[in-house]
Structure formats: structure tokens, C-alpha cells
Amino acid sequence: MTADGRLSWRAVRDRIHARILSGHYAPGDRLPRDADIADTLGCARSTVQRAMQDLSDSGIVERRRKGGTRVRPDPVTRATFEIPVTRREVEAKGGRYGYQLIRRALEETPRTIAATLEIGAPERMLRVEALHLSDGRPFMLEDRWISTATAPEILDVDLSVESANEWLVVNRPYSRCDxxxxxxxxxxxxxxxxxxxxxxxxxxxDRTTWIGTRPITTVKAATAPGYELLTRTPGDQGAM
Amino acid sequence: MTADGRLSWRAVRDRIHARILSGHYAPGDRLPRDADIADTLGCARSTVQRAMQDLSDSGIVERRRKGGTRVRPDPVTRATFEIPVTRREVEAKGGRYGYQLIRRALEETPRTIAATLEIGAPERMLRVEALHLSDGRPFMLEDRWISTATAPEILDVDLSVESANEWLVVNRPYSRCDxxxxxxxxxxxxxxxxxxxxxxxxxxxDRTTWIGTRPITTVKAATAPGYELLTRTPGDQGAM
DNA sequence: ATTCATATTATGTAGCTACTTATTTTGTCA
DNA sequence: TGACAAAATAAGTAGCTACATAATATGAAT
Known part of the structure; x- marks a missing residue:
């Protein structure tokens, strides 16, 4: 709700969401067209559009041109997780971060790794095994392959001091991540x-990143027993 | 890019993203103001605004009023997962879905469950244990508590035929899910x-859902060995 | 009845304006 | 120098218009 009494797009979204939650619109039902909702609520269509877009992004409704908007018939739970740099993750949990390089070698990738990285043939890459520690206790063990074609500078980095995780995150932003x-x-x-x-x-x-279509790195991170991952609590969500 | 040669907000987003990926803007760097970017690219500020919003949602940049826009200094991997109804999940993997009710009882919730559901004191709830099958083999074992205060109708559902998972998803949409x-x-x-x-x-x-502040259900789903969860491949993402 | 072109429709996108709000900067006064 | 008020700034929001696009519905011709 804005100062002058008009409805904000969040208010519109929450209102529609509430009607879905209350069963007024059931899964599969078609909702009125944006323009009609706008008229009913006394706001502009662009406001309804923004609200609907958000509901669509959240997986609550489906929108199709000409077909209109309908409540998703097969609701899915959509969960978003944030995986920070390991150092930050440890620190966020209140631990003192530590790091140990275990192994560093140039090796030919096995076929499975080549397939994961979506490259045609195996390649010589930098393989790094390292241990992340929290308060001196093992926290996460990573086994990583880094494409020296995509990130040649990694060969000059002293990986006994700086983790590949940290270096890559700053120096090789990715455009795709599986x-x-x-x-x-x-x-x-x-x-x-x-x-x-x-x-x-x-x-x-398991995480694999690319820049464009060029592979950067793939890493298998095994966490110490007791590790768990929680959904980031969304700032807005939770209407009604 | 639109038909008349103007830049679409996606094009603007990809362009800015590309500049970040190429290192032209490094983590922590401040980007020009929306209006300036709009001038440079020859599009409207609202287009840049939409592009920036998207980059902000993706965790690539941070925006603050007056403070401007800057590249996130501590990039995080943001992964979104979709967890469909179990039947659909089995079917999507090419299996024939099966279901078995193991136990159904009214019980007092242990304190841990009450805490998870964010209710002050333990309550009598419906506890359901069930097995989901894929091609006749165990796929997922769920141990569920359902609030009979929030969803009393569940008591009349024949849970030996329809899974609580399926019934709840259709009949008790949630506003919050952990x-x-x-x-x-x-x-x-x-x-x-x-x-x-x-x-x-x-x-x-482990999944817990609420409608408003009222708890609906909490479920612990243990999957058969070999289960894995993959990020949903985003429709757009992957600029540059 | 079937096919295919055409019209219709509802959402998607872009641009413009005007105003709001959070935050930082600046400048004045004690 | 330090505190506080005022100004400036950059993003956020809402509304409007116009047109694009995808999908469906309609209707004519065969």
C-alpha cells in the first residue's frame, strides 16, 4: 500500500495470493485478466502485471499469452539456497576458518569429469584436493578440477595459502552453474x-561452473557429518 | 533486442552481466547510475531498472538507494530447486508410482516437532508414515505430522489410497515453506x-509448511540410496 | 468435416512522466 | 570538533500509452 491509498504491486500480489490460499481460486482455475483485476482493485494494469509476474516466478500461477493466468495445477515447492564461499560459510556459523591444501597435480580428467564439464574429450587439468576447517576441525573436503585452458592464472596461485574456491569466486565469475x-x-x-x-x-x-560454454571448474565437496543446508528465508514471500 | 533495434531489458542485463564477467567491473565496484547507463545504451531508465532488478535478484549486484549499484563483493552461488509432488517426481524419472500407508495415528508431538512447527506447546496431531515406490521399489519414506487444527479434513481422507503429500498440496496451499x-x-x-x-x-x-502463522505439516522424507537433487536449469540465465 | 488463413485476445515489453524514499553528503551552528 | 539539520542523489514505485507476440478462436473455402 502506498501513501496515497493506492495499492502497491506487493499488495496486489498478496491479495491474489490470499485468494488462492483461501481456495477462492483452486489449482487449475483461471484468474480474471490483468485488466479486469486492475479495474476491480482500482490500480493500473502494469501494477497487476508486476504482481502476476512475481506469482509466476514463485511457481504459484502459470501465465500464457491469450490463455490467461491460471493457478498452477501441480504446485511445486521451490526452494532457493545460497552457497557462499566456504570461508564465509564457516565464519557465518561462528567458526574460525582454517584451510589445508592436500594435493595439487596436473592430471588428465577421467571421462566422467569431462562429461560433467561438457567437453568432448578428456583434457589435462589442475586437480586440487583441499580441506576446509572450522575451529580446527574438518568441515568440508573438496576434490576439484580446474580448466587450465579457461583459467591459466590458477597455475601461478599459491594454493597452500589461498583456496581455489576463494580465488575462482573472485577471479572467474561464471555465467552458468550446475x-x-x-x-x-x-x-x-x-x-x-x-x-x-x-x-x-x-x-x-557437486558444483560445476562455466563461462559461456567454456568450463571453469567442477568440484565435489563432501561435508563433515552433521552438515545441513537450509533455505534462505526470503525477504518478502510469505504473503497473507 | 526488439524488432525496432532498441535494447530489451534482457539484452541490457546480459550486457551488464558480460561486463562483470569480463572483469570490466570487478567485485565491489560501483556501476554507473541507471540513468547514465540508459543514456549510454540509448534506452529508457525503466529498462535498465528492470535489468538491474534481475541482476540483483540473481545475487550478482547489490543495489541501494542513493548508494547506487555495485557488484556483489562476496559472490554466492544461488541455486533453486523444485520439489514436485512425489508421484510426479517418480513419474518424471520414468518410474511407475506406487504408494503404501504404513502407519496412521493421533499422537502428541514431541517437543522438537512442536518447535519446528513454531507452536508453543505440544499438540495432538495426525502422524502418518508412508512409503513412496518407483516401479515397486522403495523410493522415499516419509514421516509426517499434520496439524488437525489447521487441516481437520485430513482425518476423513483415506490415506491408504491417497497420500497425505498429494492431498495437502492440493487442499492446503502454504504461504511459507522451510x-x-x-x-x-x-x-x-x-x-x-x-x-x-x-x-x-x-x-x-525436511519440510515444514505454514499458512500465515498456522502450521500445516512437517515431514521428514528419507530417500532411498542413490537419490540426488539437481538445480532446475533456469530458462533465461546464462548470459554472455 | 477438414484445412488454412484471419481475427481476436490476453499477456509481454518498452518508453515516458511524476513522485517517493532511503541514504549519503554537505554545511551550519554550537 | 562534533552534532544535527538540510540538500542532494539514486534507486523504487505507480500510472499511462503504445505496440509486440503468442495462442486461441473463428470462419471461409474446399
Whole structure:
């Protein structure tokens, strides 16, 4: 609601959302056209448009030209997660950040890694294994491949001091990022490095980034037992 | 780009994004004001505004009134996941969906559950344990609490036929949803129901929903070994 | 009845103006 | 110098118009 009593687009959005939540509009139902809603509520169509766009982005309604707007018949839970640089993540959780380089080598990528990076043939890349620590205890173990074609400067970085994670995030912003979450049992080596029992359930984050179509890096990050990931609480959402 | 040669807001966004990716604007740098960019590119300020809003939503830039726009100094990976109704998820993966009700009882919530649901004191709620199957094999085991205060009709639903998941999604849209991902070792009971070895690493999704401030349901869904969650590939993203 | 061109319709996009609001900068006064 | 008020600034919002685009509906011709 604005100062002069007119409805803001958020107010319009919340109003429509409320009608959906209350069952006035059920999943699959068609909503009135933007222009009619605008008339009813006494605001401009552009305001309704913005409200509807937001509801559409949130997965609550579907919009199609000429077809109009309807309540999504198969609601989905849309969750957004923010994965910060590991150092920040540790610090945000109140820990003192530590870092150890375990291995650094130039190797030919296995076929699976080449496929993940969407390159035709295996390539020689920089492989880095490192451990992130929180208050001196293992927090996350990363096994990373970095394309030396896309980021040659990484070869001159002293990775025993600065983590590849941190360097890349600042120096190689990506245009595309694929993320995969899974659970995996700790192997012998992982268990030892993460300081847990072999077979422990680990939360694993696989991430691959590209700039344009050129691969930058792919990393498998195995987190120490107990790790969990929460949805970022949206600033607005939660209408009604 | 529009038909008449003017820049669309997506084109403007991609252009600015490209300049960030190329390092022309580095993390922390301040960008020109919207009006200046509009002049430079020969488009309206509202177009730049829309482009900037999108970059801001994507976590690429930060905007503050008077402060202007700057490239986010601590880039975060922002990943969005869509969690559909379990039946649809199974079907989307090419499986034949099956469902089994394991337990249905009215119970007092433990304190931990009451806390998760953000209610002051424990309450009597409907507890449902059910197994979702894909091609006859266990896919996901859910342990759910449903507020009979918020959704009393659930008591009349034949949960041996229709899953609570499905009923709630259609009949109790939520205004807020918290999601938590974690990895957990399968216990005796879980292992038996999911048909895996005890101690197997399971991917666990905890979800709690509210309508306004009233709790609807909280569910712990343990997925069979091998489950993984991928980012939904955004329709637009991937500029440059 | 089927096909295909045409009209209609509802959303999408761009531009303009005017005003609001949060925040920083500046400048004055104690 | 420090505190506080006033001015300036840059993004945020709302409304208007005009036109683009995609999808559907209609109707004519075969």
C-alpha cells in the first residue's frame, strides 16, 4: 500500500495470493485478466502485471499469452539456497576458518569429469584436493578440477595459502552453474581426512561452473557429518 | 533486442552481466547510475531498472538507494530447486508410482516437532508414515505430522489410497515453506522399509509448511540410496 | 468435416512522466 | 570538533500509452 491509498504491486500480489490460499481460486482455475483485476482493485494494469509476474516466478500461477493466468495445477515447492564461499560459510556459523591444501597435480580428467564439464574429450587439468576447517576441525573436503585452458592464472596461485574456491569466486565469475546434492557414505580416505568413521553419511555438493560454454571448474565437496543446508528465508514471500 | 533495434531489458542485463564477467567491473565496484547507463545504451531508465532488478535478484549486484549499484563483493552461488509432488517426481524419472500407508495415528508431538512447527506447546496431531515406490521399489519414506487444527479434513481422507503429500498440496496451499537438506545413516527400521543396508547414507529432506502463522505439516522424507537433487536449469540465465 | 488463413485476445515489453524514499553528503551552528 | 539539520542523489514505485507476440478462436473455402 502506498501513501496515497493506492495499492502497491506487493499488495496486489498478496491479495491474489490470499485468494488462492483461501481456495477462492483452486489449482487449475483461471484468474480474471490483468485488466479486469486492475479495474476491480482500482490500480493500473502494469501494477497487476508486476504482481502476476512475481506469482509466476514463485511457481504459484502459470501465465500464457491469450490463455490467461491460471493457478498452477501441480504446485511445486521451490526452494532457493545460497552457497557462499566456504570461508564465509564457516565464519557465518561462528567458526574460525582454517584451510589445508592436500594435493595439487596436473592430471588428465577421467571421462566422467569431462562429461560433467561438457567437453568432448578428456583434457589435462589442475586437480586440487583441499580441506576446509572450522575451529580446527574438518568441515568440508573438496576434490576439484580446474580448466587450465579457461583459467591459466590458477597455475601461478599459491594454493597452500589461498583456496581455489576463494580465488575462482573472485577471479572467474561464471555465467552458468550446475549444482547437485546427494548423500554418500564416507570411504576410507574421506573418513580419515574428515575425521569420521568410514561409512558415515556425508552430505555431498557437486558444483560445476562455466563461462559461456567454456568450463571453469567442477568440484565435489563432501561435508563433515552433521552438515545441513537450509533455505534462505526470503525477504518478502510469505504473503497473507 | 526488439524488432525496432532498441535494447530489451534482457539484452541490457546480459550486457551488464558480460561486463562483470569480463572483469570490466570487478567485485565491489560501483556501476554507473541507471540513468547514465540508459543514456549510454540509448534506452529508457525503466529498462535498465528492470535489468538491474534481475541482476540483483540473481545475487550478482547489490543495489541501494542513493548508494547506487555495485557488484556483489562476496559472490554466492544461488541455486533453486523444485520439489514436485512425489508421484510426479517418480513419474518424471520414468518410474511407475506406487504408494503404501504404513502407519496412521493421533499422537502428541514431541517437543522438537512442536518447535519446528513454531507452536508453543505440544499438540495432538495426525502422524502418518508412508512409503513412496518407483516401479515397486522403495523410493522415499516419509514421516509426517499434520496439524488437525489447521487441516481437520485430513482425518476423513483415506490415506491408504491417497497420500497425505498429494492431498495437502492440493487442499492446503502454504504461504511459507522451510526446507532442510541433510545426509543421515539409515537406522534399522528405515533400512528395512527402504530395502537397503542399515547405515546406508540417505539423503533427507525436511519440510515444514505454514499458512500465515498456522502450521500445516512437517515431514521428514528419507530417500532411498542413490537419490540426488539437481538445480532446475533456469530458462533465461546464462548470459554472455 | 477438414484445412488454412484471419481475427481476436490476453499477456509481454518498452518508453515516458511524476513522485517517493532511503541514504549519503554537505554545511551550519554550537 | 562534533552534532544535527538540510540538500542532494539514486534507486523504487505507480500510472499511462503504445505496440509486440503468442495462442486461441473463428470462419471461409474446399
Amino acid at each position: 549444482v547437485r546434492f546427494s548423500a554418500e557414505a564416507a570411504g576410507e580416505r574421506e573418513a580419515e581426512l574428515l575425521g569420521c568413521a568410514p561409512g558415515s553419511a556425508l552430505f555431498v555438493i | 526446507v532442510r537438506f541433510s545426509a543421515e545413516a539409515a537406522g534399522e527400521r528405515e533400512a528395512e522399509l527402504l530395502g537397503c543396508a542399515p547405515g546406508s547414507a540417505l539423503f533427507v529432506i
